Amino acid sequence: MINWGIIGCGDVTERKSGPAFNKVNGSKLLAVARRDAEKAADYARRHGVERWSGDAYALLEMKDIDAIYVATPPSSHLEYVCAALEKGFSVYVEKPVALNTAEALKMAEAAQASAGKLVVAHYRRRLPLFLKVKELLEQKVIGEIRTVQMRLWQSIKPALVTTGAANWRTNPAISGGGYFHDLAPHQLDLMLYFFGEPVHYDGFSQCQAGDDGVADQTSGTILFADKIVFNGSWCFNVADTDTIDECEIIGSAGSIRFAVFGQRIVVKDGNGEQVFEFEHPEHVQQPMIASVVGFFNGQEENPCTIEEAVELMKIMDKFARLTV
Incomplete structure (x- = not known):
C-alpha cells in the first residue's frame, strides 16, 4: 500500500487528481496540507482524508506516509520536491515541473541523491x-x-x-x-x-x-x-x-x-x-496515478521521468524568450 500526502490541495486536486489516490489499487490518501489551514481542513473533511495541516513541513514529518504529491503552483515545486526527496519520500509533482530549466535540473540532482523516486504529472500520456x-x-x-x-x-x-x-x-x-x-x-x-x-x-x-x-x-x-x-x-x-x-x-x-x-x-x-x-475518466489523472503507484512498487517503468521533464523545460524556455 502506498500512503500519500498532498502538498497543495487546491483546485487541481478537487476532481482531476485527489480522489483518484483512493480509487487506485494499493493506494490511499492519508494526509493533505495547504497554507490556509481552514481550507486544508475543509478539503480533508469533504474528501474523507484522515489528517490535514496548514504546514507542508509538518506533513513531511507525519508517520506512515510513503509518497508525496506536490500540487502547488510551480514557484514552490522545487522547494517541496527537494524537501520530500531529501527525507526519502517518492514524489509525484505537477506540471510544469518547475519555473525553468535550472530548477528542473536541481530536481534531477535531488532525485539522483535520494532513495525516493520522482515522477512528473504529464498524465495525458496514460489517457x-x-x-x-x-x-x-x-x-x-x-x-x-x-x-x-x-x-x-x-x-x-x-x-x-x-x-x-x-x-x-x-x-x-x-x-x-x-x-x-x-x-x-x-x-x-x-x-x-x-x-x-x-x-x-x-x-x-x-x-x-x-x-x-x-x-x-x-x-x-x-x-x-x-x-x-x-x-x-x-x-x-x-x-x-x-x-x-x-x-x-x-x-x-x-x-x-x-x-x-x-x-x-x-x-x-x-x-x-x-x-x-x-x-476521459472522471478523475483524469487516475490512469497516470495507477502507473505511478506501479512504478513506486517496482512493477512498472517510470511513466514520466525528471530527465524528460528537463528536456521539455529546455524547449519551453527557448520558446518563451520575449522578443517584443
Missing part, C-alpha cells in the same frame, strides 16, 4: 486517446511522418483554465510565465512521448495585446529524428469566435487530427476518414 494516437503512429497507419502542425488559440481568459485559478497563471514569479506555461506542457510533452528526443528547437514569444510583461503569443519549431518537423502556435488574445485547439500529424499516406484538450481522433488515409471517440 486512452493519446495511447491510441501513439499506437496509430507506431503502426504507420498514415505512413512516414512529415510534419506536425499544432495550434492553441484562446481568448484573454481561456476556458481551458481551472475556474477561479487564473491570477497566479499570469504572474511569472509564480507560474514561470503566462497561459503558455500552464497549457503548453501538456502538448509539448505529448510530442516528446510520440517522437522522442528532439534534434533541434527554436522559438519566441511576444506581448502582442498587453503591456504587463506576460507573453500572449508564442511560436516554436522542433526538429525530431527522421526529419519530422513540428510547428506550434499559441495565442491567448483572439476573439471567442476564433478559438481553436488542434494538432494535425501529416504523414506520407494520410493524417491524424485531434485536440489535446478534446475527446476524438480523426484519421484520414487512402480508405477515407475514420473517427475514434473517447470519454
